[in-house]
Amino acid sequence: MNRETPLTSPNASPQPDDLRATLIYHVLELNETEVLDLVQARLQRNDDPLVLVEACEAGMRRVGERYEQGQYFLSALIMAGEIFREVMELVQPVIENRIKGNESGRILLGTVQHDIHDIGKNIQSTLLSCYGFTVLDLGVDVPPGEFIAQALTFQPDIIGLSGLLTSSYDSMRETVAALRQANDEGLARVPIIIGGGMLNEQVRAYVGADYWTNNSMDGVRLCQRLLAGERLS
Numbered sequence: 655m656n657r658e659t660p661l662t663s664p665n666a667s668p669q670p671d672d673l674r675a676t677l678i679y680h681v682l683e684l685n686e687t688e689v690l691d692l693v694q695a696r697l698q699r700n701d702d703p704l705v706l707v708e709a710c711e712a713g714m715r716r717v718g719e720r721y722e723q724g725q726y727f728l729s730a731l732i733m734a735g736e737i738f739r740e741v742m743e744l745v746q747p748v749i750e751n752r753i754k755g756n757e758s759g760r761i762l763l764g765t766v767q768h769d770i771h772d773i774g775k776n777i778q779s780t781l782l783s784c785y786g787f788t789v790l791d792l793g794v795d796v797p798p799g800e801f802i803a804q805a806l807t808f809q810p811d812i813i814g815l816s817g818l819l820t821s822s823y824d825s826m827r828e829t830v831a832a833l834r835q836a837n838d839e840g841l842a843r844v845p846i847i848i849g850g851g852m853l854n855e856q857v858r859a860y861v862g863a864d865y866w867t868n869n870s871m872d873g874v875r876l877c878q879r880l881l882a883g884e885r886l887s
């Protein structure tokens with residue numbers, strides 16, 4: 655297994671420029687205690703929680719690369735996911751306190767059928783709530799019919815589908831098709847955004863969604879602009 659050298663010693667207090675690299679390093683090496691101690695310490699020093707989340711996300715991407723290269727096994731993915739979940743537990747109250755937005759708008763969110771990745775979806779859900787949106791999060795492995803049933807009662811302004819697996823593109827496509835068919839049968843037609851680290855414009859076109867993103871802050875801005883009635887190309 656490759657061992658990478660941290661840019662700063664884990665015991666030293668990293669400078670702002672080093673902070674990102676140090677966090678990425680510790681997430682990549684699955685150093686749970688170091689990650690959580692560093693995040694905790696930085697939150698106490700009033701660092702921007704979104705910067706800490708972004709660095710941990712970058713570390714997670716590197717974990718995925720090691721998994722792809724056969725240097726890490728599934729247990730490492732599980733460990734990385736657990737570390738990230740714990741980081742979010744630390745930062746979420748701070749984000750909620752700092753931001754407390756007042757957007758109005760209802761967002762229906764879920765990870766599509768056969769996909770159980772929810773770390774990114776949960777970040778998106780938390781951030782949208784922090785900015786004041788009302789979010790109904792359906793969880794993971796959500797079948798198309800469940801999206802439709804919940805959309806009929808919740809009456810969302812925007813629907814967000816999350817998915818990280820290549821095979822999720824088909825689940826997204828089926829979900830979008832089912833929602834569009836339901837539009838013909840009376841369900842209000844609202845914008846559908848797909849989100850996930852592996853997405854791009856080609857996938858969006860394949861899936862038939864209106865928008866895509868692989869960044870939660872872009873997701874928040876997109877929802878703000880859509881609800882403000884801006885026509886986006």
Ligand code: B12
Pocket residue numbers: 711714715716717718719721722728731732734735738763768769770771772773774775777778813814815816817818819820821847848849850851852867868869870871873874
């Ligand atoms: C953690 C992880 C897991 C954890 C998931 C834990 C959890 N509770 O989510 C566990 C260990 C369970 C797991 C399981 C599997 N995984 Co996995 N996993 C990962 C890993 C390392 C990180 C994913 C992650 O959380 N990233 C961090 C988050 C913050 O990023 P994100 O999800 O992209 O979300 C951000 C944006 O995309 C956006 N966003 C996300 N959703 C939405 C939705 C909307 C509406 C909006 C607006 C925005 C938005 O906001 C987020 C914040 O910015 C990735 C590697 C990677 N590079 O992504 C592999 C990865 C996704 N997994 C992979 C695989 C293969 C699997 C398994 C099939 C392994 C196996 N053999 O069983 C299973 C799948 C099980 C299933 N049926 O779903 C592959 C997928 C490859 C592919 N092409 O399909 C990856 C890419 C690893 C790899 N490089 O091979 N995994």
